Amino acid sequence: MKAFSRLAALGRPFWMLWTGQTVSMVGTQMVQFAMSVWIYERTNSTLSFAGAIVASLLPAVLVSPIAVSVVDRVKRRNVMIAADSVAALMTLMLLILLWTDSLAVVHLYAFTAVASMVSAFQGPAFEASVANIVNKGLLTRAAGAFGVSATTLGVIAPSMAGMLMALIGLPGIVTIDLITFVIGTLFVWYAFSLAKSNTETLKAGTLKEALLDSRKNFASALGFFKRDTIMLALLLYSMMQAGLIAVSVSLVVPLILERHDEQTLGIVLSFESLGALFGSMAMVWFDMPERRMRIVLACDAIVAVCVLLVGMVEGVPALCAIEFLAGLTAAIASSCVFALWMTRVPESQQGGILVLTSTSTMLATASTVVFGGLLVEQVFKPAFKHGHWVAEMMGRAVGSGEGQAVAAMFVLCGLLGLMASVGGIALRPLRELR
Incomplete structure (x- = not known):
């Protein structure tokens, strides 16, 4: 009750x-x-x-x-x-x-x-x-x-x-x-x-003033990052990881459709969302403010390993398990990063800074997704088709059959993501961020 x-x-x-x-x-x-x-x-x-x-x-x-x-x-x-x-x-x-x-x-x-x-x-x-x-x-x-x-x-x-x-x-x-x-x-x-009956509190002013407000918020956000360089490091790290994850997310549909059907794709993506649900629920019950950044780096490393493994396995049960783990750890990392921004950024500047961070992240995501698609179409597909040495080297990891070029991109993104996580762990000011 x-x-x-x-x-x-x-x-x-x-x-x-x-x-x-x-x-x-x-x-x-x-x-x-x-x-x-x-x-x-x-x-x-x-x-x-x-x-x-x-x-x-x-x-x-x-x-x-x-x-x-x-x-x-x-x-x-x-x-x-x-x-x-x-x-x-x-x-x-x-x-x-x-x-x-x-x-x-x-x-x-x-x-x-x-x-x-x-x-x-x-x-x-x-x-x-x-x-x-x-x-x-x-x-x-x-x-x-x-x-x-x-x-x-x-x-x-x-x-x-x-x-x-x-x-x-x-x-x-x-x-x-x-x-x-x-x-x-x-x-x-x-x-x-x-x-x-509820009344809305609206700002007075014209559209021109709204545009000027946006410029002021942007300038204020830039000033914050000049003063707090460790938060700038967090932004750059987050942009890098978001871009790599976006490439793998954008390619999971082509990868699975190359090897399976639409129903299998739906099941695999559902397991990823189920993992995200459990991860979000876990963060409701557990929180370690002193270790948030360490949790982020560890979870990002696990996500990178999951991306790597998606390119190396073909069985549906294995894919479901990997996607579940990726969704779980990504949700935990996302919650911790959000909490870090909320606690480190002054309340009066949160709106402008969050707009700048989300805009920067989306730009990084869009550019890496295009670059990833070009790499698959212009490099990996021709390499696997003509038996290039790159294909021979990557072929041992991604196996044979359909979807080799896309799988190779998963392996590459996983390795780069893992390197970024290890680099973040090695950088003490970032690792100790609270």
Whole structure:
């Protein structure tokens, strides 16, 4: 009863908002999986697949510093209604292209880019809306509720999408996405109507002033890193690891589809999400503030070994176990890094610095994903095709058969990630960061 009363304390508007977001995320995660499979099956190119990932990252990188300032000056409900309308229109256009058999990869790039820009505005507006609906003392509990739904869907959605892809294909999954989106949006708007008595605190000023605010925040963040060089080292280390992990994440779909089917891909990705769920839950119960950076470095080393092993094994049970361990340790490392930023950065500068760090990380991710795709297509594939000495050396590790070039990239990323982790452990100021 106590647990139920704690959940009920969040209020009806919050649970309407939570329900709407969760229902909408079901379709979104399923269609993301299905689009990944569709792109690779049509192009058989890791570079084309990497292009979709860049399209999902780069627009958000460019827009997010401005979006936060804009959202602070506009009613969040209006921002979310506009974002929902654009998203619904894009989904409907995607469905029409599928029905008329006119869909091309370039269309998916465009849809993904628009969705990325929309999310850059929708995300801050949604977070601010939650803060407006829920009492401040219950925000941690509210964040936990959203975290549980997101990670649970991460476990379920890939497996469901893998099965449905074989039965109804991409058109059927996009239709499901549109239905869940409409239902979810109705719940969200109903939540706003229930919470209409709550007032929003908006910043005064024009769009020009919002842009000036973004510049000031950026300059302030740069000043922080000039003063605290060890945090700059943490940023550079995080960018390096994020880039290497992004390459492996972007290539796991091509690797598994080269050797298995969509259902197997869904199962493997579900195990990764299950590991992330357990890792997030572990950090709720256990925390060692004095050893956070050491935990990060150790977990990153384990993730690097997992990436290395993914390129060397082919059996589905082994892949599931490795992905579970990678998801578990990556979630622990991510939680510890977030806590380090929150405790080391002055509260007055957290907004600007977090925008700068996330923007830098996304830029590193986008560039390394493209570079990884080029390396597979232009170096590893020709090398394995023509029996180059690189192929002979790497072939002993990655075995024979389909997907050798992609597997070789996993081995390379794993080795580089392990070297970065060992380097971080050897650097005492970084290792002892508290």
